[in-house]
Amino acid sequence: MAQDRLNERIFQALNGLDIELPSWGFADTGTRFGKFYQDAAAIDIYDKIADASTVHALTGSASKMAVHVLWDFSTEHPPSEVAQAARDAGIHIGSINPNLFQDADYKLGSFGHPDETVQEKALDHCLASIAIAKTCESRVISLWFADGTNYPGQDSVRRRKRAFEKNLAQCYAALAPDQTLLIEYKPFEPAFYHTDVADWGMALHLATQAGPQAKVLVDTGHHYSSQNIEQIVAWLLDEGRLGGFHFNDRRYADDDLTLGSIDPYQVFRIFHEIHAYGADHGCPAKLDYMVDQSHNLKPKIPAMIQTVTWAQELFAKACLVDLESLRRHQAAGRIIEAEQCLQRAFMTDVSSSLIAWRESKGLPTDPLRSFRESGLLEERAKERRARRQALGMQQNSAYA
Amino acid sequence: MAQDRLNERIFQALNGLDIELPSWGFADTGTRFGKFYQDAAAIDIYDKIADASTVHALTGSASKMAVHVLWDFSTEHPPSEVAQAARDAGIHIGSINPNLFQDADYKLGSFGHPDETVQEKALDHCLASIAIAKTCESRVISLWFADGTNYPGQDSVRRRKRAFEKNLAQCYAALAPDQTLLIEYKPFEPAFYHTDVADWGMALHLATQAGPQAKVLVDTGHHYSSQNIEQIVAWLLDEGRLGGFHFNDRRYADDDLTLGSIDPYQVFRIFHEIHAYGADHGCPAKLDYMVDQSHNLKPKIPAMIQTVTWAQELFAKACLVDLESLRRHQAAGRIIEAEQCLQRAFMTDVSSSLIAWRESKGLPTDPLRSFRESGLLEERAKERRARRQALGMQQNSAYA
Amino acid sequence: MAQDRLNERIFQALNGLDIELPSWGFADTGTRFGKFYQDAAAIDIYDKIADASTVHALTGSASKMAVHVLWDFSTEHPPSEVAQAARDAGIHIGSINPNLFQDADYKLGSFGHPDETVQEKALDHCLASIAIAKTCESRVISLWFADGTNYPGQDSVRRRKRAFEKNLAQCYAALAPDQTLLIEYKPFEPAFYHTDVADWGMALHLATQAGPQAKVLVDTGHHYSSQNIEQIVAWLLDEGRLGGFHFNDRRYADDDLTLGSIDPYQVFRIFHEIHAYGADHGCPAKLDYMVDQSHNLKPKIPAMIQTVTWAQELFAKACLVDLESLRRHQAAGRIIEAEQCLQRAFMTDVSSSLIAWRESKGLPTDPLRSFRESGLLEERAKERRARRQALGMQQNSAYA
């Protein structure tokens, strides 16, 4: 393909790409074996806004930040104030995420808990989150349930299913007409025998029961080993029930590594399904792209920049699949030729197009290098370290 | 529990247990690396009827035999004649299984094939199978699709999904009011990149689209590693969409080992879900239990007897769960006590109850030993070996 | 088998069964999503000793407690004092577990860290642990390494392997002649791209390099999905390199559920390999049985009692396999008959033998019920809740 035709396609694709960053991706996280603290990690919601804003300013594709109701809002930092702070920093509040797993009451579940008073507490928190979304002018409420059991017999799967249907109906009734309720699925962790919303089929059932504004959220790390994610994406697209993504990568379980770090070809294939759907329908699919990763070892802001730029690169490659040839080869059963339509697009070097697009937007051509050279990491590390000390918080000690 | 109360419960459970045997389970099977031929393996449909009849006569719980349209019927052996032969042998024809994978035309699929003329051929075969079912007075048509692709890009997932929806609607339209269309799912093999009906969510979607007489068939070997099968069973029961089972066991993939040979506790838990559903609804769930195994190494008839008696044992254990205590412990969040309701039932020795039930039915108390002592295996081996020789068919050579 | 012959075998087996309890199994634990605090959870090493002592007093099979150097010893609670406290409570200190993952220095590894000064720090801690073991009269030092990487390219696999070989040689050199160095393997978590000691083959290589007192520790939850653990056990036994076990159960990853809760037949098969090895060699294999579970939801002491009694039950069943018949059927290729030797032993009701054995030892016949009726749980909960309050520690709030 000629370079200008290539650029044209890629520019159009990139102009349509916006990836929401999670506020919690800028804060210290860990595994159950411990956390390694980073000086530059965000302490509060304003730090997170500053960091997300930096990533957007450097990459041009991350204009929104997802927030976590329990961790990001408080009486001192009410939603309206946080939303304004985000706007002041040049970004917007994205999806609103209730927390239905951390409180001691949720030990045996939230929407599925055996005790209806706990179910009501969980429901109230969701209703409050929907209200917060309205305040923040956020279109999306994103529900992840840790609900499940650890042992055979611990609880009744059918009773829990019914409780979910009932409580989701109540949430749904509170939505504004332009709001979307995303239902996420996950096969296991923290529940290890059964998880109430374990796979896309369960999430789709619950979304369908709830109503047309309820959609399924695909977290790329929440699948059984070797499950075909792009097929699930294609089915949900075809049913009009794909709400969006939590992007990350994994090798084993829900490892929450950075997007495309383990299997970039899989991310490419997911993007290809989305581009192909858009081409068939004459306009891009309306989806919410979000990052949900745990940067335990990588420094937070650089990990986010790497994620967004790698997503841009794979998204750009995916838009280069020659869909017309592909359909022709598929119809004729020419397997190798059809496959090569994907392989050649994947192996196309798009770096000069990416540079050209960045220049056209006034963005740095190498966002990660620009960030490194800016001195911002050191600056924030220093300031936050001091602030942590003043607050008496746990710190990074050595190495790191 | 007192022995007579135990017996009462177990007798009631076993009286309600009927497991369909697959005709193909009596014939030689193998892996892609080869077949090991058995002299006593069935050659034709009449052998299969004789063998299934023997298993039923010894166990009392296998009154039906599933048949495979392509392998079991022919111009010489039309359905009406085969059905009569079964009745003469004291059993009935059970589910009717079309074959949509063996013909060269199906290389790229059947209902999902890129070429509509192949789709039509597949549909015609299904419609013929439905007609055969009527002739055989069989209530059940059981569909398994090998459809899928081996390589990324090989075909359009969405186009294939739509083709399935369309062709299943046509099948459905041909059903008699008392017939059931079972839709089976399988994550992979023989397709290795994507399978069109890969999981229970896809099968449920297709069944729902088709109509209320379409149900999902759960093959216990067709799941991702560590997927919770009893949860899927519970959800499908609750939705009124569980049609039945293909029983077998596995460690890795679709290994088709004999039922409960690798994980008997899992089979017990599945049966527990079914008993619990029945208890909640005042009557047993109406399900079709079928065996679908590949006895590559075990001798065929003994493997079937072992399967049926092991199923009886696990089914009997599962009916002993104290459901009232279980619900009480679940409601109170007493995890260990709830779990022990299952564990104690599983570990209860039910062998004397099984013997008592068999005696009450005039069945041998140790069906496998009775079969061995009957000399039937040697007799059939001898006769079939001679017949194979006369027909010029491949034989077992040494060992075995 | 006659009841007295049955009892004789089972008594002999149970007399030889001793399962070490982990001190950390009595303290609060959680997943990366949070902890649910229990009032009765142990606060310090003396609580843990009290709890382990209770479990041993009730079950008779748990005379040792594994300790964790970092969490269980301190200047105020030096090893000699802790060991004495254990003896005073009627138990002993078992395996000594260094901690090579929690300190910030270990962010990139311990024995495999790119920086040799960190390697040395880790080595020093191991040498100190070996010295502690001597003080505590413990024969066993048990090494688990969280070492690994999260991203392709992050570090050199070969360099890290060599560093492990070098540092293990140094540990080995410090062993007393009667001490054993156990090397544990784990495929992933907390490292998600590669783990330095990922499987039994790597652990065996490292143990072999180190010397004859180094052995492999099999944690039943540290395997790939569907890996055959009993085969690994059999190979390591045959090589004289099986050191012992960390028992727990799992469905997905390293779920750390209680032993045999998901797949009791697998535990039975592991015990069968051990009994069969003992029978072949005229004396039981000398192995260290340890529990390593995370009782996030179950109450701690009851979960331990349940674990030990369930292990007793499965160990008793496994000793009932008729090894002579088994070998005869195996030699003749009688698959079903050989398999049934295991199945019949597994399904034998051993509860009356367990009761008889307990009575013969002056133990309560139902340890869990005795514990519940003792009021000890409520007593310790109350005392520890008050103590936590006095110490200003985080508490359980509601439910549970």
Next chain:
Amino acid sequence: MAQDRLNERIFQALNGLDIELPSWGFADTGTRFGKFYQDAAAIDIYDKIADASTVHALTGSASKMAVHVLWDFSTEHPPSEVAQAARDAGIHIGSINPNLFQDADYKLGSFGHPDETVQEKALDHCLASIAIAKTCESRVISLWFADGTNYPGQDSVRRRKRAFEKNLAQCYAALAPDQTLLIEYKPFEPAFYHTDVADWGMALHLATQAGPQAKVLVDTGHHYSSQNIEQIVAWLLDEGRLGGFHFNDRRYADDDLTLGSIDPYQVFRIFHEIHAYGADHGCPAKLDYMVDQSHNLKPKIPAMIQTVTWAQELFAKACLVDLESLRRHQAAGRIIEAEQCLQRAFMTDVSSSLIAWRESKGLPTDPLRSFRESGLLEERAKERRARRQALGMQQNSAYA
């Protein structure tokens, strides 16, 4: 990197790349559900030689063909004649593969069979294969064992292990000084409960027991889900025990899809380990690269050409990793920068270098297109179809 520096490195890498093609990859293959026959599939060893020769002539990197003793040699086609035919066609006979799974005697195993007379038969076949290798001037005997069991208790794991050790010692003793014995591992299929040589650790143990000329063969499809293959490669390289590869790709089990079709980045990482090892040792690792795929749907020769050219592309990319920068970033713990050394090499467009290398060798610049335009596929299909008809063999019917 400047284009000429890039070309220099890539030329050097490609000059050292030689991939052995399997004779069986040109013949009809299938799954256990059936075969789809291809007119152009090879019928006999001379067809296979012709096809392998074509692939080598077009790609320049496939000078050897692996043969299968049972399928490729016979009294009419003795080894010496076959070897000469290969030489005449411009290629050589590569590894010699005994068949220890197809004969009825091997139903319960070969080297591990309970009956020693079967073990001896298997051993004799291996010794004959070693002799054939000498005749064919082949350096490599490649052993794959289907041995294992389907059911718990079926046989003694330890007895079988010992039988393997004994029989391998006998094979080893027959090797010429320049011959290599490759031992392959595979977790399952066709055995479904346990496989005697199930993983790299078992293969390494057996190779070590046998002697220095015994090495481990890594089949990329023979691993547990999510196992880190490149780590195994690195360990075996470091131990001097990596013999070579069977290349193919998979999503689920041993799917035998074409190399790099599912996860090209994984192949790249394996190649990177090999390049890095070579760089550390001053010369490339001496390894046998072989293809082992099952082209059930793709046409045979095009699938092989696609495989070899895709391997060339990934091998070329892998040689571009800046090893010096990589080691520097690794030492400093700069995770993102180290990772990017791999990512940038992987995403480098090497197509112009590949074209230049092909031109420098007088090879067609687009081997697959050249093959298509040559008319060879149609020619061979026609000739073989006629020959099959004459021989009364099963044919392809429709479609395909």
